[in-house]
Amino acid sequence: MTSRAEFIELNKNIHDRNTFDCGENSLNFFIKNQASKHMQVGISKTMIFPDIALQENKKYKICAFYTIAPSSIKRESLPAKLAKNLPHYPVPVFLLAQMAIHIDYQEKGLGKITLIKALQYLWQVNSQMTAYAIVVDCLNEKVEQFYTKYGFETLCDYNGKTRMYLSMKAVNSLFT
DSSP states (O other), rough: OOOOSSEEEOOTTEEETOOOSOOHHHHHIIIIIEEEEEEHHOOOOEEEEEEEETTTHHHSEEEEEEEEEEEEEEEGSOOHHHHSSSOSEEEEEEEEEEEEOOOOTTTHHHHHHHHHHHHHHHHHHTTOOOSEEEEEEEHHHHHHHHHHHHTTTEEEEEEEEEEEEEEEHHHHHOOO
């Protein structure tokens, strides 16, 4: 892998979205057709890990990406021991809406790196605009196992997917 050491904001003019393939159609469709549009209207931000080599089409291959957005959860969806100290209105959270690794780079530790970079980015955002937790919606059991491995806990069933969370208190302990 010949890639930069940092994640940068997606730029459709220089990043090759069309050749991205992580093996999951919904994530491929998102990066190719929706990520830039969502950024333009201000509902999410997609950060990518580009290959350092310029391709023949004069664009950089996307090795990995994550997408984040502000969100909220109902107090009632939290475990009772956590909910008792929270207000009765929607609780602000950060949504790790999408995360994917190109098939050429899977099983090489880039998933862990991508998650760490997403958590670090949200930890920095949290210093300016606070949220209670980071939530993810798992596409399948393999994804659920991945997030469990890194401390995420099951929150609830959400649109047929397992919604998991990691408190910002836990994220703070990772970076301080």
